Amino acid sequence: MIHIDQVAKRFAVPAPKTSNLMGWLKKPAPNWVEAVKGVSLKADNGCITGLLGPNGAGKTTTLRMLAGLFAPDQGRIQVDGLDVVTQPQAALARMGILGDAHGLYPRLTARENIVYFGRLQGMTREAAEGRAEHLADLLDMRKILERRADGFSQGERMKTALARALVHDPANLVLDEPTNGLDVLATRALRETLRSLARDQGKCIVFSTHIMQEVEYLCDEVVVVSQGRSLAHGSVPELLAQTGRDRFEDAFVALAFPDIQEAA
Ligand SMILES: Nc1ncnc2c1ncn2[C@@H]1O[C@H](COP(=O)(O)OP(=O)(O)OP(=O)(O)O)[C@@H](O)[C@H]1O
Numbered sequence: 593m594i595h596i597d598q599v600a601k602r603f604a605v606p607a608p609k610t611s612n613l614m615g616w617l618k619k620p621a622p623n624w625v626e627a628v629k630g631v632s633l634k635a636d637n638g639c640i641t642g643l644l645g646p647n648g649a650g651k652t653t654t655l656r657m658l659a660g661l662f663a664p665d666q667g668r669i670q671v672d673g674l675d676v677v678t679q680p681q682a683a684l685a686r687m688g689i690l691g692d693a694h695g696l697y698p699r700l701t702a703r704e705n706i707v708y709f710g711r712l713q714g715m716t717r718e719a720a721e722g723r724a725e726h727l728a729d730l731l732d733m734r735k736i737l738e739r740r741a742d743g744f745s746q747g748e749r750m751k752t753a754l755a756r757a758l759v760h761d762p763a764n765l766v767l768d769e770p771t772n773g774l775d776v777l778a779t780r781a782l783r784e785t786l787r788s789l790a791r792d793q794g795k796c797i798v799f800s801t802h803i804m805q806e807v808e809y810l811c812d813e814v815v816v817v818s819q820g821r822s823l824a825h826g827s828v829p830e831l832l833a834q835t836g837r838d839r840f841e842d843a844f845v846a847l848a849f850p851d852i853q854e855a856a
């Protein structure tokens with residue numbers, strides 16, 4: 593179970609250089625980008641929860657905080673009741689994470705990438721090898737298992753990264769735009785895998801996307817994020833009813849861009 597409670601994060605970015613002399617002598621104060629201003633979500637076990645928002649909404653920043661890459665300025669994140677900031681090791685052990693960059697070791701084979709991460713998670717070599725075998729079948733990656741990752745296609749990289757995220761059989765799975773760059777068959781296969789992991793194995797899955805069909809097809813719960821804030825949550829039928837729309841895309845636009853709606 594994943595619980596994100598009103599997290600916020602801002603980043604300092606260098607101020608633009610000024611052309612006058614004082615500007616050169618004095619170091620300018622940085623500008624601040626408020627990437628996330630207030631995002632909350634509750635993701636249950638056995639459910640797929642989608643973080644749906646336009647470009648720049650704050651999805652990746654929220655998921656990076658969930659993955660413990662940096663701490664929120666405000667708010668709390670718990671994974672199975674463990675605080676990601678104060679108990680990072682225990683919380684991270686309960687999560688499989690597929691980030692926006694897949695970052696595989698190019699000189700290792702797919703199998704070696706998976707086993708290496710299993711070992712980092714504290715698994716014995718034997719257990720990690722066993723999981724690599726199981727995941728190779730689950731994710732249909734027999735053909736690439738003994739190939740070096742260098743030169744893998746986008747879909748092959750994604751499968752290897754997903755296997756790596758699942759190697760320690762985590763109860764929670766966090767994915768940032770997992771179908772990005774995948775073809776129709778690979779997308780379908782991934783969707784089926786995610787459904788089965790949630791329905792049959794009771795995993796808690798949180799993923800980000802801006803693809804409406806994906807949300808309609810996969811999500812038990814949707815959290816709409818726009819301009820750094822979570823603005824609405826519920827199942828697809830609940831969000832349709834809440835906005836009085838027939839099409840989910842219209843419901844999303846009404847929820848994510850209320851100003852545009854009013855102007856129209
Ligand atoms: N390290 C950083 N430094 C400065 N600004 C950042 C940083 N990371 C994110 N931002 C800014 O925060 C905002 C939210 O970015 P984020 O990557 O979380 O959005 P997103 O919802 O994942 O978007 P997309 O759909 O394009 O992936 C953007 O305006 C982005 O430019």
Ligand SMILES: [Mg+2]
Pocket residue numbers: 651652653692768
């Ligand atoms: Mg993103």
